[in-house]
Amino acid sequence: MSAHGTVSCANSRVCASSPDTASVQRDGQRRGTFRALRHRNYRLFFLGQMVSVVGSWVQLTALMWLAFHLTGTSRWPALVAAAQLIPGFLLGAWGGALADRRDERGYVRVDDQLRVAGETNVFAVGGVSDADRDMAGIASRQAALVAANIRTLITGEGELQSWETMPWMIAIPLGPEGGAGLLGDGVADAATISGLKGRDMGMGHFQTLFNAGVAA
Numbered sequence: 001m002s003a004h005g006t007v008s009c010a011n012s013r014v015c016a017s018s019p020d021t022a023s024v025q026r027d028g029q030r031r032g033t034f035r036a037l038r039h040r041n042y043r044l045f046f047l048g049q050m051v052s053v054v055g056s057w058v059q060l061t062a063l064m065w066l067a068f069h070l071t072g073t074s075r076w077p078a079l080v081a082a083a084q085l086i087p088g089f090l091l092g093a094w095g096g097a098l099a100d101r102r103d104e105r106g107y108v109r110v111d112d113q114l115r116v117a118g119e120t121n122v123f124a125v126g127g128v129s130d131a132d133r134d135m136a137g138i139a140s141r142q143a144a145l146v147a148a149n150i151r152t153l154i155t156g157e158g159e160l161q162s163w164e165t166m167p168w169m170i171a172i173p174l175g176p177e178g179g180a181g182l183l184g185d186g187v188a189d190a191a192t193i194s195g196l197k198g199r200d201m202g203m204g205h206f207q208t209l210f211n212a213g214v215a216a
Contacts, residue, residue: 060084098122103130112162114146121153131163138166171197 036042064077101109101117107130109117114131116122123146125131126139142163149160167184171193174180179193188196200207 105130113149113160114142114163115149123149132165135166137169141166173197 037046060081063080067076067080068074070076098108098116103109108124108128110124110129110131111117114123114125114129116124125142125146126136127134129142131142132138145161145163152158152160169181169183171181171188172179173193174190176199177194178190179197180190181188181193181196183192
């Protein structure tokens with residue numbers, strides 16, 4: 001080291017091969033930018049998202065072209081483009097607040113009346129909520145309870161109903177009159193399974209709901 005504080009290098013080969021600090025930092029930044037791509041799951045997500053975004057823009061371009069082709073004015077393509085942004089603009093803040101109410105498994109937390117935690121007029125049913133298991137039968141019963149609770153809130157008559165966790169149930173029909181299954185802690189006989197599912201494969205409720213009757 002000289003009197004002026006400069007560094008001298010006795011070995012020119014070592015000095016020539018030693019990278020400067022700035023280049024090392026730039027190299028580290030480049031590696032840090034793409035280090036997430038070293039994970040297979042993220043690569044799959046990144047590629048899938050890229051395909052999805054490209055598809056969305058292609059669809060938007062086609063819709064705008066179609067709107068101009070049908071109307072001959074530039075106003076309708078602009079309205080089509082604006083319509084893509086309106087849902088996110090209107091619901092983005094509310095959706096973010098709703099996302100904060102998810103538990104560690106990703107389910108929306110609800111109270112006994114299936115209302116979203118912290119809300120009085122927003123409900124969640126089925127595989128969205130943490131109230132019960134992800135089953136279609138459970139979701140349909142939850143929907144009926146929520147419909148009754150909404151009716152109560154509108155009319156102000158009666159009290160809100162609470163959801164009770166459904167017992168475990170396995171129903172295996174064997175023809176219209178046979179079958180076996182498990183209801184809660186007990187074994188269900190053929191007559192019970194037939195009444196639940198076997199005779200009409202669970203369509204009786206929907207036939208009544210839509211006033212469809214029984215097909216000949």
